[in-house]
Amino acid sequence: MNRIPVCRSCLAGLLPLVLVLCGVLDASAAEKNASLTAAINSIVPDQLQSHVVILADDTMAGREAGTPGGRAAAEYLVERFGDLGLTAAGSDGGFYQRFGAGYRNVLAILKGRDPTLSQETVILCAHYDHIGRGSKKTSLGRIGEIHNGADDNASGTSAILELAEAFCMLPEPPRRSVLFAFWDAEEKGLLGSNHWAANPTVPPGRIVAAINIDMIGRLRDNQLTVFGSRTAQGYRRLISTNNAQSDLRIDFSWTLVANADHYPFVQRQIPALFAHTGVHDQYHRETDDADLIDSDGMTRIVRLLFGMTYDLAEDERCPRFRTACRTESAPTWVISREGAGAVPQRLGVAWDPQGAGEDGVELTSVTPGSAADTAGIRPGDRVVELAGHIVHSGEDLAGAVLAAVNPVRVVVKPREDEETRELVVQLEGTPLRLGITWETDDAEPGTVILKQVFPGSAAARAGLRPGDRIYQIAGRDFTDDGQFAELATTLPGPLELLVEREGRLTTIVVHVADEISRRAA
Ligand SMILES: [Zn+2]
Structure with a gap:
């Protein structure tokens, strides 16, 4: 429907007419839909x-x-x-x-x-x-x-x-x-x-x-x-x-x-x-x-x-x-989607997936000079909690690190016989609200194409995958990726995304941690 500019004082008088017109238009739109x-x-x-x-x-x-x-x-x-x-x-x-x-x-x-x-x-x-x-x-x-x-x-x-x-x-x-x-x-x-x-x-x-x-x-x-x-x-x-x-x-x-x-x-x-x-x-x-x-x-x-x-x-x-x-050919990143880029290193630790469970994730190494090293985290420590998230798996830890906003409270349990310690860590880089990177494509205006979905991130937990196309966020279209980034970082969560995968549209709801910064997606 076209928008007709109306001055405020006229609005009251016009309102019944507008409503009648809307009714007529709705009826004809419904008729058109029925015939289609x-x-x-x-x-x-x-x-x-x-x-x-x-x-x-x-x-x-x-x-x-x-x-x-x-x-x-x-x-x-x-x-x-x-x-x-x-x-x-x-x-x-x-x-x-x-x-x-x-x-x-x-x-x-x-x-x-x-x-x-x-x-x-x-x-x-x-x-x-x-x-x-x-x-x-x-x-x-x-x-x-x-x-x-x-x-x-x-x-x-x-x-x-x-x-x-x-x-x-x-x-x-x-x-x-x-x-x-x-x-x-x-x-x-x-x-x-x-x-x-x-x-x-x-x-x-x-x-x-x-x-x-x-x-x-x-x-x-x-x-x-x-x-x-x-x-x-x-x-x-x-x-x-x-x-x-x-x-x-x-x-x-x-x-x-x-x-x-x-x-x-x-x-x-x-x-x-x-x-x-x-x-x-x-x-x-x-x-x-x-x-x-x-x-x-x-x-x-x-x-x-x-x-x-x-x-x-x-x-x-x-x-x-x-x-x-x-002349163009399909980009290689879609083909090698799993290996596309590394997860941002914000904490600077590595862990053994086998060493994760109810009492946290056991770290196998800490990068010298990293955020973890500076805060006094040591290899052999078990991370039990990070930025308010209880950590039971490597994915929990990775996701919490990606999204956390500085300063970050980390609870570690050094060894079975030692006391739990609480540390304050300044993570490197910017928090990622959704945990994705994306591409745009001249052939697909108004769309972002997911390139990476970081393990443990809000996007990964919601089921988003590399190659997915996002058409709308919270029911809104966007014209370019700048506008998408703006909406993805500023709209209150949870974020409802209209996603296309293999030509099928689906709605995916991404639950973002409320305390997360609104400055990056
Ligand atoms: Zn033939």
């Missing part, structure tokens, strides 16, 4: 499976581009577009764009509702061809038998049909136009998508995003791979935010190669995504049949794709292409 939910819920396993069964039937003979089977598949798609009442968006005034040796892309468009933004297009696409009876070049199985290509790519083709139907169910289209595109001759070397990208049937400078769906019928370990999330700022968050209901584990792959139809768009600096559930034993073999399709898994994937596409088509602003995506 209905559209999403229209995507169901039975319908997804039924398109796959038809397209992967022997009568289509493996849908090779330029063959009768390929043409039969194209005709099926045109009929479905006709049923939905979509506008033809081919190059011949109809749904087809013909090219090559009798090849045909099949295209339809849902015009956006905004007079200006409808000039912009979001593309939802999949290749519908497969490899027919296979050849030495294309088949990994028995050449001469029909290769039905149920997963490759009747699954993606079916997904586009269901997405088109869901979009057509909406009482009004999104602001931008959505182009539904079926590419032919992908299996001959991305011919259809390349041909269209070179000869687009919508204004080429106004394509804001392309989502390619290729092989989504084999969801395993609940994992969907999404390529291209770094082709525009904020795509990872867009995907994760729409994944709440589907709850898929997302592998955000950095790889960008010419292995599917998203690539011609990446080459033309158009943000592009590619959804995929991975290759398998039936890949490019005569055994890639409809009965092996996981239509429940497909449903969850297609519902996620609907939400993402809707947001791209509806949101006021659409992120632009990130040129860096073509």
Whole structure:
């Protein structure tokens, strides 16, 4: 809702009107949500499976581009577009764009509702061809038998049909136009998508995003791979935010190669995504049949794709292409996450994990000149309490040291026959309230990515892990890491964090010690 500036004296008179308007707006927002939910819920396993069964039937003979089977598949798609009442968006005034040796892309468009933004297009696409009876070049199985290509790519083709139907169910289209595109001759070397990208049937400078769906019928370990999330700022968050209901584990792959139809768009600096559930034993073999399709898994994937596409088509602003995506590679710190950096040495002691228990943690060494040494702590001492925290384990000790604010009261028990001593220690460095370090990433604005989570820290106890993304703190967005640091160090605890891990959002509550300084996180 927009904020209307109002002077104080007018406020009383305007208040009833404002309340009425709020009521109207809430009602229309609720209606919009209800229609979006209905559209999403229209995507169901039975319908997804039924398109796959038809397209992967022997009568289509493996849908090779330029063959009768390929043409039969194209005709099926045109009929479905006709049923939905979509506008033809081919190059011949109809749904087809013909090219090559009798090849045909099949295209339809849902015009956006905004007079200006409808000039912009979001593309939802999949290749519908497969490899027919296979050849030495294309088949990994028995050449001469029909290769039905149920997963490759009747699954993606079916997904586009269901997405088109869901979009057509909406009482009004999104602001931008959505182009539904079926590419032919992908299996001959991305011919259809390349041909269209070179000869687009919508204004080429106004394509804001392309989502390619290729092989989504084999969801395993609940994992969907999404390529291209770094082709525009904020795509990872867009995907994760729409994944709440589907709850898929997302592998955000950095790889960008010419292995599917998203690539011609990446080459033309158009943000592009590619959804995929991975290759398998039936890949490019005569055994890639409809009965092996996981239509429940497909449903969850297609519902996620609907939400993402809707947001791209509806949101006021659409992120632009990130040129860096073509040259960057995943940072090594994510891979070697456990060994990333050392825990800050504030006390200067080491201990044997075996020597910890009910009566404290036994120190094996004390670094000369360290805070512990200066305070008179000696090897063989057992630390029982530090800054008010009772110490039962090395983690307790490490966590208490990280967060403690000077001066720190330490209780040590030298030996079994000696009296407990109380010491005052001046720890080195600054206290860490959460016990984390983080990175920011140009591809993920408004997000911090955890690099280290120190053992025993408040963050570690709450279950945060390296690689976790923090999207919000105490319900607040932040624009940069300076603002995040400010909020993390000044807001009263406990801190509620909105965390993304593998594309799933979760709320993690971090309990920070109240006495801790507000100067560092
Ligand atoms: Zn293929």
